[in-house]
Amino acid sequence: MAxxxxxxxxxxxxxxxxxxxxxxxxxxxxxxxxxTQPNAEVRDKxxxxxxxxxxMLIAIGQTVxxxxxxxxxxxxxxx
Amino acid sequence: MAxxxxxxxxxxxxxxxxxxxxxxxxxxxxxxxxxTQPNAEVRDKxxxxxxxxxxMLIAIGQTVxxxxxxxxxxxxxxx
Amino acid sequence: MAxxxxxxxxxxxxxxxxxxxxxxxxxxxxxxxxxTQPNAEVRDKxxxxxxxxxxMLIAIGQTVxxxxxxxxxxxxxxx
Amino acid sequence: MAxxxxxxxxxxxxxxxxxxxxxxxxxxxxxxxxxTQPNAEVRDKxxxxxxxxxxMLIAIGQTVxxxxxxxxxxxxxxx
Amino acid sequence: MAxxxxxxxxxxxxxxxxxxxxxxxxxxxxxxxxxTQPNAEVRDKxxxxxxxxxxMLIAIGQTVxxxxxxxxxxxxxxx
Amino acid sequence: MAxxxxxxxxxxxxxxxxxxxxxxxxxxxxxxxxxTQPNAEVRDKxxxxxxxxxxMLIAIGQTVxxxxxxxxxxxxxxx
Numbered sequence: 001m002a003x004x005x006x007x008x009x010x011x012x013x014x015x016x017x018x019x020x021x022x023x024x025x026x027x028x029x030x031x032x033x034x035x036t037q038p039n040a041e042v043r044d045k046x047x048x049x050x051x052x053x054x055x056m057l058i059a060i061g062q063t064v065x066x067x068x069x070x071x072x073x074x075x076x077x078x079x
Numbered sequence: 080m081a082x083x084x085x086x087x088x089x090x091x092x093x094x095x096x097x098x099x100x101x102x103x104x105x106x107x108x109x110x111x112x113x114x115t116q117p118n119a120e121v122r123d124k125x126x127x128x129x130x131x132x133x134x135m136l137i138a139i140g141q142t143v144x145x146x147x148x149x150x151x152x153x154x155x156x157x158x
Numbered sequence: 159m160a161x162x163x164x165x166x167x168x169x170x171x172x173x174x175x176x177x178x179x180x181x182x183x184x185x186x187x188x189x190x191x192x193x194t195q196p197n198a199e200v201r202d203k204x205x206x207x208x209x210x211x212x213x214m215l216i217a218i219g220q221t222v223x224x225x226x227x228x229x230x231x232x233x234x235x236x237x
Numbered sequence: 238m239a240x241x242x243x244x245x246x247x248x249x250x251x252x253x254x255x256x257x258x259x260x261x262x263x264x265x266x267x268x269x270x271x272x273t274q275p276n277a278e279v280r281d282k283x284x285x286x287x288x289x290x291x292x293m294l295i296a297i298g299q300t301v302x303x304x305x306x307x308x309x310x311x312x313x314x315x316x
Numbered sequence: 317m318a319x320x321x322x323x324x325x326x327x328x329x330x331x332x333x334x335x336x337x338x339x340x341x342x343x344x345x346x347x348x349x350x351x352t353q354p355n356a357e358v359r360d361k362x363x364x365x366x367x368x369x370x371x372m373l374i375a376i377g378q379t380v381x382x383x384x385x386x387x388x389x390x391x392x393x394x395x
Numbered sequence: 396m397a398x399x400x401x402x403x404x405x406x407x408x409x410x411x412x413x414x415x416x417x418x419x420x421x422x423x424x425x426x427x428x429x430x431t432q433p434n435a436e437v438r439d440k441x442x443x444x445x446x447x448x449x450x451m452l453i454a455i456g457q458t459v460x461x462x463x464x465x466x467x468x469x470x471x472x473x474x
Contacts, residue, residue, distance in 0.1 A: 096169050097166045097169055097170055097171050098164065098165055098166050098169045101165040101166050101186070102165065105165070105190070105193065129194070130194055130195045130200070131195070131200055131204070133204045133207040133208040133211070133214055134208075134213075134214055134217065136191045136194055136195055136204070137191070137208065137214060137217045137218055137221060138217070139190065139191075139194050140187050140190045140191055140194075140221045141217070141220060141221045141224060143190045144186075144187070144190075144221055144224035144225045144228070145224060147225075147228060148224065148227065148228045151171065151228045151231075151232060152228075152231070156171055156172075156228075156231065156232035157170070157171065157232075158172075158232070
C-alpha cells in the first residue's frame, strides 16, 4: 500500500482560476489511481487500455466531473 | 500527456444563459476526453463507437449532467 | 456535430411545478443524447435497445435523477 | 412515448417523514422507467431480470439514493 | 411488491455520531435492495455473488457514499 | 455480517488538512468494502483483480471522489 502518495498537490483545494481547478481535479483523480496501483509499470500498461476504450474515457470524465464539483464549491466558483 | 489542452473554454464557469451553460458542460466533458486521449485520430475512431452504443450515450449524459450541476450552481441557476 | 441542437427547452430551469421540472429533466437528458448522436435513424434503432434492457433503463433513471437534482435546486424545491 | 405518465405522485417533493420521502424516491425512480418503457408487459418481463441480478439491484440502489438526496434537501431533512 | 418494508430504521436521518450515520447509510442501501428483491432466499443466493466480485463491492461503496452524503448533510456534519 | 467494523476512523469527518481529508475518504471507501466482505482472505484475492483492471481503478476513483465531497463540505473546504 502506498499511503505516502501525496493525494492533493499543494494540500489545498483553492486555485486561482477555473482552469487550474480543473487541472487539479484531473490530478486528484489520477493520484487515487496511483495510490490504488502504486506500481508504475502496471499503470503504464493500463494507460493505453483506458485511453483507447470509449466507455472508460467516459468513466474518467465522470470522476473528474465529481472531483471538480468539490473544487469549484471550495473556490466559491471563482466568483 | 497533453496537460496544455485548455480544459475550460474562456476559463470561466459563468454563462449568460442556461443554454450556454449546458453547452459549456458538454464542452468540458469532451475536453477531459481530449486530455486523456490527445491523439485526434484515435478519438475519431472512438466517436462512432460511443455514438452508436446506447449504454455509452447514456453514460455521456450522466457526465454532462454532473458537469452541468456545477455550472448551474456557479451561475446561481441564472435566477 | 449538431452544436445547434437546443439543449434546454425554453432556455430556463424554472418550472411551475415539480412535475414539470421532472419532465424537463427527462427532456434535458434526451437532448444530450440527440446532440451526441444527431442521426435520427440511428437513435430510432437504439431506442428499443435501451427500452428493453433492464440495466440501461436503470442507467437512464440515474441520469434523470441527476438532472432533476439541479432543476429542483434551481426552483428552490418549489417551496 | 408516454409523456403523460405522472412522474411525481402528488406533484410535490414534500413529505411528512423521512420514510415517506424514501418511498417517494423509490416511486420516482420507477416512474422514469415506466416513462421510458411504457409497455407494462415488457416491464413485467424485465422485473425478474433486475430483481435477481446483484449488479442491477445495486444500480437501483444508486438511483434511489440520488433521488432521495433531492427529496431530503427539499424537506430540509425533516428537521 | 413489499412496499411495507421499512426503508429508514427509526424513520429519521439524525444520528448521534458520524459512525452511526455511516451505519445508517449502509442499512438504507440494503433496505432498498430488500424492497426490490423481497425474497430472502434469493437475496441469500445473491450475497456471495456481490461479496466476491470486486466490481460489485466497489459499486456498493458508491451507493453507500451517496446515502452518507445525505445523512451527513442532515446532521450538519455532526459539527 | 461484520456490523462491528469501524466505518469512520476517529468517528469524525473533521481533518486538519485537505490531504488528511482525502486519506480519510480513501479509508472510508475501503471500510465499506471490508464490511461487505469481512473475510480478509477473500479481500486479499480481490485486491489484484481491481488494482490491475483499468475500469475498476476508475470506479474506485469515483467512489473516493464522492466520499471526499462530503468530507470537504464537512470541513468547509479547509478555508
